[in-house]
Amino acid sequence: MTPCWALFALFFVICANAAEEEEKKAKSPSFARGWGDNITWVKTYEEALSKTAETKKPLMVILHREDCPYSKVLKKAFAAEKSIQKMAREDFIMVNLVEETRDKNLAPDGYYVPRILFIDPSLTVHAEITGKYTNRRYTYEPGDMTYLAENMKTAKALVHKEKHREL
Numbered sequence: 831m832t833p834c835w836a837l838f839a840l841f842f843v844i845c846a847n848a849a850e851e852e853e854k855k856a857k858s859p860s861f862a863r864g865w866g867d868n869i870t871w872v873k874t875y876e877e878a879l880s881k882t883a884e885t886k887k888p889l890m891v892i893l894h895r896e897d898c899p900y901s902k903v904l905k906k907a908f909a910a911e912k913s914i915q916k917m918a919r920e921d922f923i924m925v926n927l928v929e930e931t932r933d934k935n936l937a938p939d940g941y942y943v944p945r946i947l948f949i950d951p952s953l954t955v956h957a958e959i960t961g962k963y964t965n966r967r968y969t970y971e972p973g974d975m976t977y978l979a980e981n982m983k984t985a986k987a988l989v990h991k992e993k994h995r996e997l
Contacts, residue, residue, distance in 0.1 A: 843952040864905050865892065865926050869919045875933065878925035882951050885923060888985045889949040891936060892926040907972035914975060917982050924949075941966045946970060946978065948985040959984055 861871035872878045873890070882889040892908075894901035908914060918924050930937075934956040936947055945968035948956045959981050960967040962974060970978045 861926070863896070863926055863928070864909060865910050865924075866915050866918060868915065868978040869924050872923060872925045875925060875927060875931045876922050879949070879953055882923045882949060883953060886951045886989065887921060888951070888989045889921050889923045889925065890982070890985070891947045891949065892919065892924075892944065893930065893936065893946075894926060894928060896928055898943050900971075903972050904944045904970060908974055908978075911975040911979070913979050914982065917979065917986070921986055922982070942966055942969065944969055946981075948981070950985070950989050956985060956988060 832892075860867065861873050862869060863871075865871070872881055878889050878891065881887075892941060894905065930941060934957075935957075936945075938955070938957045945966070946961070947968055948959050961970045961981075963969060964975055
C-alpha cells in the first residue's frame with residue numbers, strides 16, 4: 831500500500847503547486863487596465879520609449895483616468911475592436927498611462943483625457959496624427975474606432991517610410 835500512498839501524495843503536491851501558480855498569475859499586475867488583455871503593455875512611458883527605439887516599432891500612448899467616464903467608454907470600444915487589438919498586439923509598443931508624464935510633447939493642445947498619441951522609433955511625437963475634434967485634437971470617442979484604426983495605419987506607414995529612407 832505504501833507505493834499507492836506515495837503516488838497519491840505526489841499527485842496531491844503537483845495539484846497544489848499548479849493551483850498556487852494559477853493564483854500567482856491571477857495576482858500579477860496587469861498593465862492592460864481593461865484596454866486589451868492580449869496586448870503586451872509596458873509599465874512606464876520611459877520603458878515604452880526604450881522599447882520603441884529598440885524594436886523600431888511605433889509607440890501608441892494612451893493617456894486616461896480610471897474614474898473618467900469618457901476614458902471608460904473609449905476603453906470599452908478600444909478593447910472590443912478586433913482590428914485595433916490585432917494592430918496593437920502585432921505592430922506597436924503599447925502603454926496606457928493614468929498619470930501625466932513630464933513630457934510636454936504629449937500635451938500639444940493641453941492636458942485632458944482621454945488622448946492618444948503616436949511616437950516613432952526616433953522618439954518623435956507625431957502631432958500631425960490627430961482625431962476628428964478641433965477642440966481636443968488627440969481624443970477619440972467610441973464611434974471613432976475606424977478613424978483610430980486608420981491613424982494607427984498612418985503611424986505604421988510613417989515608420990515604414992523612415993526605414994526605407996535609412997536604407
